[in-house]
Amino acid sequence: MRRALVVANWKMHGDRRFITSFASQYGDAPVGVDVVICPPLAYLAQCVAAFRGRRIRFGVQNVATVPSGALTGEHAAEMARDLGAEYAIIGHSERRSLFGESDAIVAQKFQAAKRAGLNPILCVGETLQQRRSGRAHATVHAQLAAVLDNAPAPALEHATIAYEPVWAIGTGATATPAVAQDMHAAIRERLGRAGVAARTRLLYGGSIKADGAAALFAAADIDGGLVGGASLDATAFAAICCAAACAPCAATTNDTTGTQ
Numbered sequence: 001m002r003r004a005l006v007v008a009n010w011k012m013h014g015d016r017r018f019i020t021s022f023a024s025q026y027g028d029a030p031v032g033v034d035v036v037i038c039p040p041l042a043y044l045a046q047c048v049a050a051f052r053g054r055r056i057r058f059g060v061q062n063v064a065t066v067p068s069g070a071l072t073g074e075h076a077a078e079m080a081r082d083l084g085a086e087y088a089i090i091g092h093s094e095r096r097s098l099f100g101e102s103d104a105i106v107a108q109k110f111q112a113a114k115r116a117g118l119n120p121i122l123c124v125g126e127t128l129q130q131r132r133s134g135r136a137h138a139t140v141h142a143q144l145a146a147v148l149d150n151a152p153a154p155a156l157e158h159a160t161i162a163y164e165p166v167w168a169i170g171t172g173a174t175a176t177p178a179v180a181q182d183m184h185a186a187i188r189e190r191l192g193r194a195g196v197a198a199r200t201r202l203l204y205g206g207s208i209k210a211d212g213a214a215a216l217f218a219a220a221d222i223d224g225g226l227v228g229g230a231s232l233d234a235t236a237f238a239a240i241c242c243a244a245a246c247a248p249c250a251a252t253t254n255d256t257t258g259t260q
Contacts, residue, residue: 007203011094038061060118065109077112087160090113162203162205164206165179168207174208187202
């Protein structure tokens, strides 16, 4: 059975005081749920220290395509791993739209994360225009194909897919459980062709709020969430994690962190 997973994407927010405060308010991850915090890279080491001894893992929000080189301002997946990261968010919609990351670049970063021993969290999702024009599924399938069609099945082990409808990110809008489940089911079907559908965790990532998390996590193919703004509030994030703990995907309580 897939274990529930909740990921905090702090984006470019926070400082040392924020991390100390958050750590004092949050407590620990609920039993039956894997919790990952992805702070800005500059604060990764401090986060690892602040949460030491708790059932919390850490990740980064981006990686370079290569392990080293003359790439001012970039950081390699190997560097993130060296600092204590176990996960890497790959292909977030903001990276695609603001930094021009193509499907091909996202696929390279997915492979870079795997090469370094990180668990990739591959983000896919459609814009409002693409949804309104009936191209939501085609868009997501194309984003998946860029990675899945060029990756052997073993490369998909310990990977996670996060569906983040672009039209719901930072807008306050959230896909209904039915809309989210429909896309998650389509993603699950696509993963079936690679033979990893039953093991790969699928997350919802479009403006999750504490009061709507339980309904989303109750859907058959939603195994948790990639949380943005709400993850900056320790109380709200804890409530989302607790909602995941009560979901069907959290029925197993064996510690399978890092597995599907």
